[in-house]
Amino acid sequence: METTNQNNLDEIISQDTEKINNDEQTKSEIVYIEVDKLHPHDANPRKNTGDVTELADSIKKNGILQNLTVVPATGYWYGDYTVIIGHRRLAAAKQAGLKTVPCVIREMGQKEQIATMLLENMQRSDLTVYEQAQGIQMMLDLGETVETVAEKTGFSESTVRRRTRLLKLDSDVFKETEGRQITMLEYDKLFEIKDDKKRNEVLKSIGTNNFNNEILRAVQAEKTTEIRKKFFEDLNEYAEEVKDTTGLVYIGWFDNTKNITDYSIPECTKLYYRSYGSGVGVSLYRSTTADEKQAEQEKTEQENKIKEERDSKIRKLKELAERTYTLRRNFVKDFTLNEKATSKNLQNFIITALLEDNDFDIEKFIEMLDVEYDEDDLDEMQGVREVYERSNKTLQNKMVIAGYVLYNDRKTNDCYDYTGNHRENESLQRLYDGLITIGYEMSDEELAMMDGTHELYTTEDE
Structure with missing residues (x-):
């Protein structure tokens, strides 16, 4: 390519030299022009002349060996000259302290x-690929075509297109990454990404060990987006998106509209789908058939009936617990020693029934009776016996009430769980056992409540 560029440049120079020689009005000789009257070309593809120290030292020692090529300036700098070839030489000459430099106008x-500027810089490899792209774009903006730019620069048409598309990249990010020794093939990879914003994000990683991975991720994400778009375009032709799937029949996970025939879908039903995240695929649903609606309605009615019956039974079980509590409470409230409720039986009720319960508080029990006793010499069982033996009948009656209260019997002392099934209640059974020893007689309903045979309890069939 360098040979082709050189040939094109030689041809232009040769043609221009011939033109100059034949034009008496044009100065073809080398003239020395003051450096202050020479100005860089504002369209020079090379935006940075770089470090010219070494060139300046050479100029100090040997002078300028190759003249600059300039054109008469226009506009603000009218009367001066604009540099076409020799921007670096001009900068080095100024650094070397020269007042004039040799030029051809x-x-x-x-x-x-x-x-001319583009070719001169490229044949010296002075331009970055981005600067080459800017120079080519300038020519295109001036009316050149890809074909004529290729012809004049020696680049292939493909290279011209590849260079100019680099201008789609973020210039600031591009400049930050230029020092990483990046190949043109790596820049080409960026254009596998269609989205400009994402492409510039990946540009930041070019020339690093993460670049290929970032390219692959971005390309795959775009492919997924395209597939997803096409998938939903096809899907929306025969299915409707929904958020609430209540009352719909789940068909399965669906990610390919071509496979719709793989599913058994009854006629006269409508399809729905629910999407999740950003991937391809949805949960596919359908409406219910008339038979399914009828079956579902019957099922719902049956479930509601069972629930209503269960709620009714639980409500009645609660009433039963409250009623049996009232029976026990009234018995204790009206308790007096009698033939059945002897002192011995009363003592057994207190000791064997109440003290076996872990919640029973002996100290509170004694406090309620207001009886003095020696705490240090007697354990709890002996303390209760001694208290009982030292008590008169009034106190003994009071002991039944005190013991019962401390036992914490309550309306919710029941024998069923939240579903209405029978549940054993050992503490309540102990209380009944104790009350029976002092004359309490359990009703048939209480016996059925305790042993689980009451008609209100839910059976396994229910």
Whole structure:
């Protein structure tokens, strides 16, 4: 390519030299122009002349060996000259302290100026690929075509297109990454990504060990997005998206509209889907058939009936617990020693029934009776016996009430769980056993409540 560029450049120079020689009005000789009257071309593809220290040292020692090519300036700098070839030499000459530099004054149109600068820089490998792209774009903006730019620069048409598309990249990020020795093939990979914003994000990783992975992730994400878009376009032709799937029949996970025939879908039903996240695939549902609706309605009615019956039974079980509590409470409230409720039986009720319960508080029990006793010499069982033996009948009656209260019997002392099934209640059974010893007689309903045979309890069939 360098040979082709050189040939094109030689051809332009040769043609221009011939033109100059034949034009008496154009100065073809080398003239020395003051450096202050020479100005960089604002369209120079090379945006940075770089470090010219070494070149400046050479100029100090040997002078400028190759003249600059300039054109008459226009506009603000009218009367001065604009540099076409030799921007670095001009910068080095200024650094070396030269007041004038050798120049050839040429007449060129804007297109020719840009083409000449582009070729001169490229054949010296002075331009970055981004600067090459900017130079090519300038030529295109001036009316050149890809074909004519390729012809004048020696680049292939493919290279011209590949260069100019680099201008789609973020220039600031591009400049930050240029020092990583990046190949053109790596830049080409970026354009596998279609989204400009994502492409510039991945550009940040070019020339690093993460670049290929970032490219692959971005490309796959775009492919997934495209597949997802097409998938939903096809899906929406025969299914409707929903958020609430209540009352619908789940068909299965669905990620390919071509496989819709794989599912057994009854006629006269409508399809629905619910999507999740950003991937491809949905949960597919359908409406219910008339038979399914009838079956579902019957099932719901049956479930509601069972629930109503269960709630009714639980409500009645609660009433039963409250009623049996009232029976026990009234017995204790009206308790007096009698033939059945002897002192011995009363003592057994207190000791064997109440003290076996872990919740029974002996100290509170004694406090309620207001009887003095020696705590240090007697354990709890002996303390109760001694208290009982030292008590008169009034106190003994009071002991039944005190013991019962401390036992914490309550309305919710029941024998069923939340479903209405029978549940054993050992503490309540102990209380009944104790009350029976002092004359309490359990009703048939209480016996059925305790042993689980009451008609209100839910059976396994229910």
